[in-house]
Amino acid sequence: MDSxxxxxxxGRANLFNLTGxxxxxxxxxxxxxxxAAVSSFSATSSASSVLTSTTPTEKQPPTSxxxxxxxxxxxxxxxxxxxxxxxxxxxxxxxxxxxxxHLVSDLATLSTGDRQTGSGRGTPWSNIGVSGDPISIVANYxxxxxxxxxxxxxxxxDFNPEEMVVQxxxxxxxxxxxxxxxxxxAFDGTTLYSFEYIGDERTFECQHTVTGDPVEMxxxxxxxxxxxxxxxFHLANLIVRKxxxxxxxxxxxxxxxQFDRKVDLERYRLTLFPGFLTNVNIYEGSLMIxxxxxxxxxxxxxxxxxxxxxxxQFVDFxxxxxxxxxxxxxxxxxxTYNSKTYKIDEIAWDKSPNYTFKKRDGTDETLVKYYYDRxxxxxxxxxxxxxISKPSKKDRRAGQxxxxxxxxxxxxxxxxxxxxxxxxxxxxxxxxxxHIGPMSRFEKLTEFCHDIQNNQEAKDELKKWEIxxxxxxxxxxxxxxxSEQILYANRSIRxxxxxxxxxxxxxxxxxxxxxxxxxxxVFYPSSLRELGDELINALYQVCVPFGMEVEYPxx
Numbered sequence: 001m002d003s004x005x006x007x008x009x010x011g012r013a014n015l016f017n018l019t020g021x022x023x024x025x026x027x028x029x030x031x032x033x034x035x036a037a038v039s040s041f042s043a044t045s046s047a048s049s050v051l052t053s054t055t056p057t058e059k060q061p062p063t064s065x066x067x068x069x070x071x072x073x074x075x076x077x078x079x080x081x082x083x084x085x086x087x088x089x090x091x092x093x094x095x096x097x098x099x100x101x102h103l104v105s106d107l108a109t110l111s112t113g114d115r116q117t118g119s120g121r122g123t124p125w126s127n128i129g130v131s132g133d134p135i136s137i138v139a140n141y142x143x144x145x146x147x148x149x150x151x152x153x154x155x156x157x158d159f160n161p162e163e164m165v166v167q168x169x170x171x172x173x174x175x176x177x178x179x180x181x182x183x184x185x186a187f188d189g190t191t192l193y194s195f196e197y198i199g200d201e202r203t204f205e206c207q208h209t210v211t212g213d214p215v216e217m218x219x220x221x222x223x224x225x226x227x228x229x230x231x232x233f234h235l236a237n238l239i240v241r242k243x244x245x246x247x248x249x250x251x252x253x254x255x256x257x258q259f260d261r262k263v264d265l266e267r268y269r270l271t272l273f274p275g276f277l278t279n280v281n282i283y284e285g286s287l288m289i290x291x292x293x294x295x296x297x298x299x300x301x302x303x304x305x306x307x308x309x310x311x312x313q314f315v316d317f318x319x320x321x322x323x324x325x326x327x328x329x330x331x332x333x334x335x336t337y338n339s340k341t342y343k344i345d346e347i348a349w350d351k352s353p354n355y356t357f358k359k360r361d362g363t364d365e366t367l368v369k370y371y372y373d374r375x376x377x378x379x380x381x382x383x384x385x386x387x388i389s390k391p392s393k394k395d396r397r398a399g400q401x402x403x404x405x406x407x408x409x410x411x412x413x414x415x416x417x418x419x420x421x422x423x424x425x426x427x428x429x430x431x432x433x434x435h436i437g438p439m440s441r442f443e444k445l446t447e448f449c450h451d452i453q454n455n456q457e458a459k460d461e462l463k464k465w466e467i468x469x470x471x472x473x474x475x476x477x478x479x480x481x482x483s484e485q486i487l488y489a490n491r492s493i494r495x496x497x498x499x500x501x502x503x504x505x506x507x508x509x510x511x512x513x514x515x516x517x518x519x520x521x522v523f524y525p526s527s528l529r530e531l532g533d534e535l536i537n538a539l540y541q542v543c544v545p546f547g548m549e550v551e552y553p554x555x
Contacts, residue, residue: 132479141474142289148466160216174206236280246457303408333411337375346388510547518551
C-alpha cells in the first residue's frame with residue numbers, strides 16, 4: 001500500500017522504496033522492479049542501516065548496484081523517534097539467504113489474471129425472464145421502416161374574420177382554393193406543413209364556401225423542421241389520419257370508423273361502427289404506429305323520435321318534460337349534417353327552430369332558414385324544443401362563446417342508455433361484437449395493414465412524404481406464465497389462461513379486509529329522489545357481497 005490519502009495515525013507508518021522515494025502510482029512491471037530491488041538489497045551489506053535511528057550527516061556515494069542513500073529529513077526523524085501511544089510499529093527486517101530467492105521467484109510469477117465478478121456483487125441483473133414457457137407474441141404496433149431526409153416548413157395560419165371560419169373542414173376547403181401554391185401540404189386547422197418555402201409571411205384572399213364573403217388567410221413561418229424534430233410526431237400523426245381517410249374511413253368525433261362494415265342491431269334500433277385508434281410515437285426505441293380497435297354505437301332514432309316516445313308514455317306534460325330531461329341531459333349526440341359530437345347540457349323547452357339569432361353581418365335569421373341555406377336540410381317540425389350544448393374549451397379557443405343550439409330532428413344519440421345497460425340480453429349481444437378475442441383482433445389489425453398497403457391513394461401519400469411502414473404487426477418473444485392464485489377471505493381461486501378474468505368471483509366473494517360504510521350522507525334535489533334511492537340500493541347490492549357492513553345513509 002502507498003501513503004497517498006492516509007494520515008499518520010495509530011499503527012500506521014510511511015513505507016518507502018529502497019531508493020528513498022514514495023511510489024504512489026505503481027507502473028506495469030512493478031513486480032519485476034521490486035524483485036530487482038530486493039536482489040540488489042541483498043547484495044548490499046549495509047542496507048539495514050536505513051531503518052535504524054542513525055542519520056547520516058552527508059550524502060553517501062552510490063554503490064556498485066546503483067543504490068543510493070538519502071539523508072532523512074528532520075520531519076521524518078521526528079516521526080520515527082517520537083514515541084507513539086499503544087503498541088510500537090512493527091518494522092520488518094530484510095529477508096536473508098534463501099528467503100530472498102523464494103521472494104524473487106514468487107514475485108516473478110505474480111500476475112493480475114482474468115477479471116472475475118466477486119461473490120459479494122452477485123450475478124448481473126437480466127431483464128429476460130426464465131419462468132413460464134417461451135412463446136411468440138404479436139403486438140398491436142406497426143413499425144415505421146424509414147424516416148425521410150427532407151426539410152419541412154411549418155406555418156401558422158390565421159383567418160380574418162376568424163369567427164366566419166370556425167370549422168376545420170371549412171378551413172381545409174379554403175386552403176384547397178390555393179392548391180396550386182399550397183400543394184403537398186398537411187393541415188390540421190391551424191398548422192400547415194409544406195415542402196416548399198412559401199415565404200416568411202404571406203396573405204391569400206379566399207372566398208367563404210357558404211356565404212361567398214371574402215376571407216383573408218395569412219400564413220406565418222413558425223419553424224423549419226427535420227425528421228429528427230419533435231414536431232415530426234405531430235406531422236406523422238396527421239399523415240396516419242390522412243391514410244385512414246384515404247382508406248375509406250369516416251371521422252366521428254376524434255376517431256375514424258368503417259361505415260361500410262357497420263353492424264345493425266335491428267332489435268334495439270342501433271348501429272355499431274367498427275373503427276381504429278392510432279398514435280405515432282417512439283416505443284421500445286423504435287418509431288411505431290400504435291393501433292387499436294374502437295367501436296361507436298349510434299341510435300337509429302333521432303332525439304326528436306325519442307322525445308315523441310316519451311311524451312306518448314306520459315299524459316302529464318310536466319312529467320314528460322322531467323322524464324325527457326332526466327334521460328337526455330348528459331348524453332352525447334351526433335349531428336347528421338357534419339358528423340360532430342356534442343354533449344346535451346340543457347333542453348330549451350321555451351325555444352323552437354323558429355328561434356332568431358343575429359348573423360355576423362348584423363342581420364336576423366331563423367334556424368330553419370340557416371340549416372336550409374347552409375346544409376340544404378328542411379326542418380319538418382317547427383314546434384320541437386332546442387338542445388343546448390355549452391361550448392368546450394376547444395370551441396372557446398376558436399371564438400365560440402355562446403351556447404350552441406341544436407335541432408333534435410338532426411341529432412342521433414351515441415352510446416347506450418342506462419336502461420339498455422341494465423338489460424342483460426342486450427349487453428350480451430353487444431359484447432359479441434365489441435369484446436374481440438385475440439385471434440379476431442389480430443385478423444382485424446392485419447386487415448387494417450393490408451387495406452393501407454393495397455390502397456393506391458394511401459401508397460401515394462406515403463411516397464409523397466418519403467415514409468414506408470411495415471406490412472404486418474410487430475412480433476417478439478415472450479413467456480407464458482402460470483396463472484396466479486387469487487386469495488379471498490374464505491377461499492382462493494385461479495383464473496383460466498384463455499380468459500384471465502376473475503371479475504365474476506370478485507363480485508361475489510368476501511374480501512380479506514373491508515372498510516364498513518356506516519356513517520355517510522347522500523345529497524340530491526327533491527326532483528331526483530328516485531335516482532338517489534337507486535344509488536343507495538345499488539351500493540348496498542354491490543358492497544354487501546364483499547363483506548362490508550352498509551348502514552342506511554342520512555338523506
